Amino acid sequence: MTKFKFTQRVAAAMIATAALVAPAQADVDMSGKTIEWTIPFSETGGSAKWANFFAPLLSEALPGNPTVVVKFMPGAGSTKGANWFQEQTNGDGTVMFGSSGSTQFPYLLGDPRVRYEYNDWEPVMATGTGGVAYLNAEAGAKFDGSANNLQDMTFIYGNQGATRLDLIPALAWKMLGMNVEHVLGIKGRGDGRKMFESGEATIDYQTSSGYLKGSMELVEAGKAVPMMSWGSLAADGSIVRDPTFPDMPTFKEVCEATDGCETSGPEWDAWKAFFVAGFPSQKIAFLPAGTDQEIVDTFANAFAKIRARDDFAEISAARLGKYPMYVGEGAEAALATAITVDDTAKDFVVNWLKDDFGVSLN
Template sequence: MRKLATTVAASALIAAGMTMPAAAEVDFSGKTIEWVIPFSETGGSAKWANFFAPLLSEELPGNPTVVVKFMPGAGSTKGANWFQEQEHEDGTLMFGTSGSTQFPYLLGDPRVRYEYADWIPVMASGTGGVAYLNTEDGAKFDGSANALKDTDFIYGSQGATRLDLVPLLAWEMLGMSVEPVFGIKGRGDGRLMFERGEATIDYQTSSGYLGGSQAMVDDGKAVPMMTWGALDEDGNIVRDPTFPDIPTFKEVCEATEGCATEGEQWDAWKAFFVAGFPVQKISFLPAGTPDDVTETYVKAFEAVRSRPDFAELAAKQVGKYPMFVGEGAAKATTTGTTVSEDAKTFVQNWLQEAYGVSLK
């Protein structure tokens, strides 16, 4: 069946290619592609875009210069609102979002004036996350959180409405009492707080875990607890390919009394997990971009992905996670930017009750 579909698609492509006049081919010779990132030069999205920019430049027809431009402000809302007003001109504008752009959108933040559905996704990539405990409490962890329910934990957090929503909600679902210390600037600061013994529980994204926390685990100063998991083709949560030996939150939840992997709480957690991790960073072309330009970008990203050394390069820079291109990116974007009304209401209420955060 799939084979047939491929054949049909391929012949359609060929037919389309034959009918299209050669002059319509997109060529970026001598042009400069601006890849706008709504964060500062120093964040993870900057690293992500800077990694892809030179590779993309090599694969786009005419080898245009790809420059990364930064437009920080209001936790990326400013840049995204700006991009919403952009229209297709000559295909030299691309925009990159991250979980921090998706979360306010999903939560109904009043400052959000952008609409993901208007934009054309060309590439998406994700990451994973690992939660870990200090040695003392880690000894009580047996694959379930049953023995951790009486311990008070402290956690260095960037804010309950950011990516930290995912771990905070997960720990709450496990019945753990975790007190967040808000106001840290990045996960690195959180790790340092953990290492100093001020925080007793922490989580890092995959690259942060490999770069900093793995050493603590090796030295016996930290005990891994769980990953958030990864998504398989059908949208199920499976073990994270980067950390196949660490159980997922789903497994821990199943083993823990009082934690359910169904119902509105679970759905809400999963929705925000998907937006924050497996589909964390997406690259878009502005509304109204014609198909041939979109196709050119998709092909270029496909070529980047199929470079023989890509897996090795990417593993170090962006982790061993699938990179979605074209159709895949579109599907991933839909999964990462839609959340049921129930899940949204649940999280809004939870934020209000637990942390006094009002998004009105």
């Protein structure tokens, strides 16, 4: 099967899963319980904004209206929290976990710090997202829709880790011929934005929720200039403009306008494969392995109830962006897409990480 056909099949599957419904209502009462939803990043990033958006809605939608508390466990680019969740055996619905592409990528790449297995967990909800790269005012004044005028500059970027979701911007900037120095080890993208705000970093990227509720203020103040979104995946497998940022060029468009950047070949295929794994089903809510199916169904139904709210499209677009939400079987299908990358793309990224970052995963 060609890479195009593979991507097209994945895109069609992602769109199809958005229509899958949740199970029939289970008979579970969660009155008086407190649900701790752990996010493996700092409280300033996109995952925090995602969980904080859904937490009160989930409390309202679950039977008995339990309290839902979002907790944060940053460290090791999110593998600390994921490894902790792998050991959780409390299957009564009071323990939840929120995964992100930065948790998925180390798993896909065989990062030695990974001691978790996605296939053990119970996905109950997944959402897609996008991402936006932006420049400081000095570089933004030179940006003309291509990176040609940026190639003689040196940029500083706060990076969560070479094997995390940050490999998407890192590889994109390399393909554009930009010189970006990576400060590794920040605990979340919100911390990267803080570096940018203080002037310690001169280029940044945020997932859509982080951009909408944090970086947009910098743009409005003239301190940041949007460069590009990563785009969105169309049903035919092509990269199109992100529906949340329709007036912003995609990385593909900027690449096509930049001398020496190609939207075909091994680099592009690898970038696109990891984009597909990291963004169309980027954030996933899980219950621990061994959770009673009745409780799994109860949570899936609660998220389905949230999605069915008359005001959901409006409030989620304002906070998270315009992306699909998957529940029940749809969440399971979204997870399968998120943890699947073909071997050719994986091998390319493993070799690139070794050459550019000194990270050995073999």
